[in-house]
Amino acid sequence: MRTRTNSKLALSLAVSTIALTGCVGGSGQELPPASFVSTNQGPGEEYVIGPLDKLTIFVWRNPELGAQEIQVRPDGRITTPLIEDMVAVGKTPGMLADDIAVMLSQYITEPRVSVIVNEFAGTYAQRVRVIGATEEPASIPYRANMTLLDAMIAVGGLSEFAAGNRARLIRYDRGTGQQREYALRISSLLRRGDTRANVELQPGDVIIIPESMF
Secondary structure: OHHHHHHHHHHHHHHHHHHHHHOEEEEEEEOOEOOOOOOOOOOOOOOOOOOOOEEEEEEOOOHHHOEEEEEOOOOOEEEEOOEEEEEOOOOOHHHHHHHHHHHHOOOOOOOOEEEEEEEOOOOHHHEEEEEEOEOOOEEEEOOOOOEHHHHHHHOOOEOOOEOHHHOEEEEEEOOOOEEEEEEOOHHHHHHOOOHHHOEEOOOOOEEEEOEOOO
C-alpha cells in the first residue's frame, strides 16, 4: 500500500513539474552575448509615466497654472491648478502635456504645456527586478542598452552563497503573450570575467538568483 501511495505521489509531482514547465517557454536556453559597450547604442522605447514619478509641469506665459514639482500619486493620478485627478500613469510626457492643454483650454486661449520628468520610477513593465541571492534585491528602472552586468552592479553583485550559474531570467514575450525562461551564468560573468555571459536586458525582465545547496 505504501509503495502504491509513493508511486502516485511521485507521478503527481512529475505531472505538476511538466505543467509548470509548459507555462514558461524556452526554459534552459541562453541569450546571445552582449557587448560591455554597445556598438549600436540608440534610444529605448518612449518613456511612460509611472506611479511616484516626479514631474514638472510648465504652462507657457501662465506659470501660476503649472507646478514647480508634482509627484504622481500611487493611484496614478495628479492634481494641478484647475485640474483635479487627471490620470498620468500609462502616458508619455507628451501625451500628458496634450491632455493638460485640452483641460486648460477651457480657461485660457491655446495653452502650451510641457511636462518634464525629474525623477523616474516608471511602470512595472519598464523595470528590471533582481531577486534572490544578491546583496540588495531591487526593482531597477530600465534604461536603453541595459545589460546583465549593469543590473548586477546596481544590486551590489551576488551574495556569498549565491548559485549565480543557476540563475534564470523570466521575460514576457509580447509577440506570443507568453513568459519565456532563459538560463544565466552570473557567476561566470562576475567571478571569472566571462564576457560571453553578459546579455542584453529588456523592460520587465525578472532575474531570479537561487542559493547554493552547499
